[in-house]
Amino acid sequence: MENESVIVQDIQIHPHNIRFERQVYYSAAQNKYFRGPLPGGYDQGDFGADLRALILSLKYCGNMSEPKIREFLENFDVQISAGSISNTLTKTADAFAGEFDAIVQAGLASTRYQQTDDTSARVDGQFWHTHILCNPFYAAYFTRPHKDRLTVLEILQNTDNLQFEFGKETLELLQAEFHIPNKWQGKLEEVGNTPFDRESLATLLDGWFDDGNQQLRTAIEQASAIVYSRHQTFVPVIETIVCDGAGQFKLLTKKLALCCPVSGKVDAGRHYEKLSPIASRHKNRLDSFLERYWDYYQSLQRYRDGPTNELAKKVTKGIRRTLFDTDGLRCARCAHCENGGEERRTANRTFRSGSSAAQQHRGASGPRERASS
Incomplete structure (x- = not known):
């Protein structure tokens, strides 16, 4: 006869009241009591650290209202x-706000790139936007009323007080990317190298435009904010931003990269996922492509987890030869093309010549047809 262990999970919730004894000294000269300190975690009122942590968990993890927490x-x-x-x-x-700032500061310094995206949110019945800023080491969330370029710059600098900078670099950016009229270029040159906060810049632009020229006003705000962000030293300057390619993310960093696939969806891949072919051969081609697409994604994941020169060569070749091999797609059922080399080039020349072989090829695989959406 043998014994066996059986583990049953249970929980006990009951008050845990602790009585502390501490010294008290009364100063007659100051007419004041001096009391010895309590242990850490028990010096913030009548409730201990565990109870305060439970209240936070019920509120933010359990999504309970304050009356229900009390009940x-x-x-x-x-x-x-x-x-x-x-x-x-x-x-x-308030304590969490300090931790949040420290996490964002460390996260910005941890890699040369940051990934960002946004989604809609409701705040007091109004439509706002929740922005995520992250890399493999952290994730931070910001809920703001807008998702324009200035808002993204605020998030990348973790600030509510965006700063602006006029000067030669700002003027060059406005000329190259925003194409402002010569008249206003002269106005900017007159201002010279000058920093602004939101209030002072608004005063300057109100004097120039009043309520008009909103597009030009926005261009000046964005360009001057971008230039300031490149030279500020309060947070690490981001070299590359990974995003979905929306307009508000452009021009903010030296490099811009499109999102990699996440959970079967990606800004590049979702276009293929939306295709709904009717013909069976089109369905087969799409399925074959998607299989190669996600296989290639897995190779990117392996390279990210353990980058080597050999893997770098494979992923570089993969995007051209494996993923987007248009010749292979066009001639997938052509016996000549399967052999590669000169036979493939001969088949393509035959394809263009309108010969009977080309007609036979079209009948077999429909090379000119595309998947229907």
Whole structure:
């Protein structure tokens, strides 16, 4: 006869009240009491660190309202007022703000690139936007009323007080990318090398444009904010931004990269996923391409996890020869093309000549046809 171990998970929730003894000294000269400190975590009011952590978890992980949190705690004989729950949530937010800034600062410094995207959000019934800034080491979320280029610059610098800079570089950027009229180029040259905050820049532009020329005004704001972000030293300057290629992400960094696939979806790959071929041969071609597409993605993942020169060569060749091999797609069923080399070139010449062989090839594989969407 043998014994066996059986593990059953359970939980106990009950009050854990602790009484501390500390020294108290009364100073008659100052008419004031001096008390010894309590241990860390127990020196922030009448509630310990574990109880405060539970309140935060119920609120932000359990999505419970403050009245329901109080009801839950009172069911276990925890005596706490609605005001104490509210204070715990609001006062802790200030401490989290400092941690948030430290995480973003470290995250920006951890890699030469950052990935970003945004999605819609509701704040007090209004449409806002939640932005994510991340790399493999961290993720930070920012909820803002807009998702324009200035907002993205605020996020990349982790600030609400965007700064602007006029000068030669700003003028060159406006000329090259925004194509502003010569009249306003002269105005900018007159200002010279000058930094601005939002308020002072708004005052200057109000004097120039009043309520008109909104497009030109926006161009000047964006260009001067971009130039400032390149030279500021408060946060690391990002070299590459990985995004979906939307307009607000352009011009912000030296390099711009499109998103890699995530969970079967990607800004490049989702276009192929949306295709709905009708003909069976078109379906087969699409399935074959998607299989190669995600296989190539896996090779990118392997390279990211352990980059080597050999893998670098494979992924470089893969995008041309394996993924987007248009000759292979066009002549997938052509016996001549399968042999490669000169036979492939001969088949392509025959293809263009309109010969009977070309007609036979078209009938077999439909090389001119594309997948229907």
